[in-house]
Amino acid sequence: MRRILFVDDEPMVLDGLRRMLRSMRKEWDMEYATSGGEALEILAVRVFDVLVTDMRMPGMDGCQLLNQVRELYPHIVRIILSGQSDREDIFESLGPVHQYLSKPCDAEMLKSTVARTFAVRNLLENDSIADVISKIESLPSLPSLYTEIMDEIGSPNGSLARVGEIISKDIGMSAKILQLVNSSFFGLATHVTSPTKAIALLGLETVKSLVLGIKIFSRFSRSDLSYCSIAGLWDHSVATGYLAKEIARHLKLSQAEIGDSFLAGLVHDIGKLILLDRLPEACSKIVEEASSTGCAMFEAEKKVLGTTHARIGAYLLGIWGFSESIIDGVAFHHCPSECSNEGLSALTAVYLADGRQHKNDRDKVNKAGSFDQDYLSKLGIDHSEEFQLACSNHCRLGEERGCENSFR
Ligand SMILES: [Fe+2]
């Protein structure tokens, strides 16, 4: 049974949570603490999966508690549940927080947030990697884009549109900005999937304090890149995002699903970036395994790590609060039939877009480099030449639009 610890200095708030979550007693093991100190005592004797804490508490505040938990028990998913008046404090301490929820928080929101966290843990297939992933505060950027963003933001004539354009070309920056903008912290009514829109909503001053003050971005600096080419990973990710969006249009998905398709396509290989940045030794072993057996890279990852870049990426996005549609699109982009949510979705678009992008390289969709025909025919997709031609036309159209006007 998965365990959650709630921390709040107001006993009435804890009583409210107990009542709100009574129906989950058979599925979740829940404990309650009235201070950071008490929480640490409880954590020292029992293993927990999720910590939900208030921000402003006497003695140790929520961020101090989460910083300690990050170091002592990195696998625990860290959620802040706070009032609006605590926003300033939180803004200063974004690092250790995976997700934010605002008080008052309704039962369904709290239940679905925690349930999604447990579901992505089950997806990961390797609990020891959870420690590495949940310590991640941000992912490094392509050096050229990092320089561009710092120059643009540092310039007295910096433009918000240009900042959005640069961020939407970078996997790590896009994921971080969308994690922040979609958290309850910013209180937006809609779910944003476009990095350019996210930047427009945040405004230049907020983006400046995030980038220059809180330093949410960093530059990629590893040099051993036999696992995959950095420039190639970025190009492939942006191209997949674009093509997934066009395929989603072709499949007549809803506007929300088209937005999800772009975002899931852009970040579908974020797990590769995590592996490169955080697990370089594993990357060397994966490369060895793939070259000695001739299997696809994701199959080599499974043999070496017991999981794949797809699941690793989905886990990070899951604990950062991304929607189920994005998580599915990332987790199952090499094996869509394994996804329990059936039907046409952003996953379908990402699967087709990624497959087309990988068509000519060695990281093929599967050994034969072809699509899962059972999956496609179940969805009524005739993956004929005609369909492929339509995708190519959409792709070309998308690239032309992209030249004019970035990725919206
Ligand atoms: Fe992949």
Ligand SMILES: [Fe+2]
């Ligand atoms: Fe890919």
